[in-house]
Structures are given as structure tokens and as C-alpha cells.
Amino acid sequence: KNEVEQSPQNLTAQEGEFITINCSYSVGISALHWLQQHPGGGIVSLFMLSSGKKKHGRLIATINIQEKHSSLHITASHPRDSAVYICAVHNTDKLIFGTGTRLQVFP
Amino acid sequence: GAGVSQSPRYKVAKRGQDVALRCDPISGHVSLFWYQQALGQGPEFLTYFQNEAQLDKSGLPSDRFFAERPEGSVSTLKIQRTQQEDSAVYLCASSFSGQGNYEQYFGPGTRLTVT
Numbered sequence: 001k002n003e004v005e006q007s008p009q010n011l012t013a014q015e016g017e018f019i020t021i022n023c024s025y026s027v028g029i030s031a032l033h034w035l036q037q038h039p040g041g042g043i044v045s046l047f048m049l050s051s052g053k054k055k056h057g058r059l060i061a062t063i064n065i066q067e068k069h070s071s072l073h074i075t076a077s078h079p080r081d082s083a084v085y086i087c088a089v090h091n092t093d094k095l096i097f098g099t100g101t102r103l104q105v106f107p
Numbered sequence: 108g109a110g111v112s113q114s115p116r117y118k119v120a121k122r123g124q125d126v127a128l129r130c131d132p133i134s135g136h137v138s139l140f141w142y143q144q145a146l147g148q149g150p151e152f153l154t155y156f157q158n159e160a161q162l163d164k165s166g167l168p169s170d171r172f173f174a175e176r177p178e179g180s181v182s183t184l185k186i187q188r189t190q191q192e193d194s195a196v197y198l199c200a201s202s203f204s205g206q207g208n209y210e211q212y213f214g215p216g217t218r219l220t221v222t
Contacts (some may be wrong), residue, residue: 033211
């Protein structure tokens with residue numbers, strides 16, 4: 001069993017839909033990161049959180065430390081949101097990554 | 108430049124060749140990380156430096172992999188006698204500090220293909 005699991009693995013949506021990506025982890029963490037990876041490999045950090053909820057534009061990330069679960073929400077999705085979204089947890093000095101959720105948003 | 112840079116962006120090596128991958132972190136960033144990302148997978152930790160000290164190399168898959176950061180800035184990941192299973196994207200990331208939780212900034216990666 002992976003230490004960080006994401007669901008779903010693949011997700012397709014129509015433009016404007018509300019999207020949720022889930023992340024569960026089984027190790028102790030000091031923080032959780034949501035990352036976005038576009039084709040070609042570049043990774044951009046979206047959020048780093050250790051409790052509660054953060055919002056940036058149309059993106060919202062929540063974490064429940066007791067349940068070891070986090071969600072990334074995208075409101076009013078747009079084709080430019082198409083990418084791989086990766087959950088990663090900060091464990092001691094390194095990040096442990098999920099396998100990613102491939103999101104495709106169609107116009 | 109403002110971000111983390113890596114070179115080369117693409118590398119094709121014949122099985123058995125040695126390769127060297129370079130990472131230039133953001134100026135002033137203390138911590139530097141190397142990750143390996145196989146096709147369709149999330150990145151996996153390889154090794155971590157704080158300044159010039161390699162504090163964790165537990166993720167290096169074999170003794171063919173070696174990383175250094177001699178002056179606490181640029182880092183090189185070297186793979187000796189490359190094998191096909193080494194084909195992956197190698198990502199470098201840097202952060203301001205290794206203490207506490209700091210955001211990691213990723214480079215574009217080097218895509219290594221071993222034929």
C-alpha cells in the first residue's frame with residue numbers, strides 16, 4: 001500500500017464543473033503539498049498546508065489531520081486547468097508523493 | 108535566473124554509459140533535493156542536501172547513483188553504467204531552508220532515456 005494515495009487517477013470534466021481530488025496518507029506529516037504538473041515535467045506548488053483550509057483564486061485545499069485526508073477543489077473548471085495534480089506529504093526531511101490525478105477539462 | 112534550472116533537459120544514453128545531470132538552485136536556497144519520476148508515476152525521493160552536506164541519500168537506488176554539491180550551490184547527480192530502468196525524469200528542487208516546512212521550488216527536470 002502506498003503511503004500517499006490519490007483518487008481518482010484520471011478525471012475528465014466539462015468546462016465550468018466543480019472538481020474534487022482526494023488524497024489520503026498513512027504516515028506522520030508536518031505539512032501537505034498540492035502540486036500541479038504540466039506536460040513537459042514542470043511542477044508548480046499550489047498549496048502547502050498543515051491544518052484547515054486555504055484558498056487561492058478558484059482553487060481550495062482542505063486538510064483533516066485526524067482523518068489523514070486532504071482534498072483539492074477547483075471551482076468553475078477551465079481547459080487550462082488540465083494537468084496532473086499531485087499530493088505530497090512532508091515527512092521528516094523529504095516529500096513523499098502520490099501518483100497524481102490526471103485532469104482533463106473539455107470546452 | 109529566478110527559478111531552478113536543470114541541464115540538459117533531455118539526455119539519451121546507451122546502456123553502460125555514465126551521465127551527469129546538473130541542477131542550479133535558486134540563489135540563497137539552503138536545501139536541494141533530487142527526485143526520480145518514472146513514466147506515469149509520482150516523483151520519488153533520491154537525496155537531499157543542506158548546503159554542501161548530503162543529509163539523506165536513502166532514496167538512491169544503487170551505488171551507481173552519486174550526488175554532490177561541493178560548494179553548497181550547484182549540484183550534480185551522476186549515474187554510472189546506466190541501465191534501462193534508469194530511464195526517467197530527474198527533478199531537482201530547492202527550498203529556502205531545511206528547517207521546518209518550506210515550499211520546494213522545482214526545476215523543469217531532465218528526461219533521461221537509456222537505450
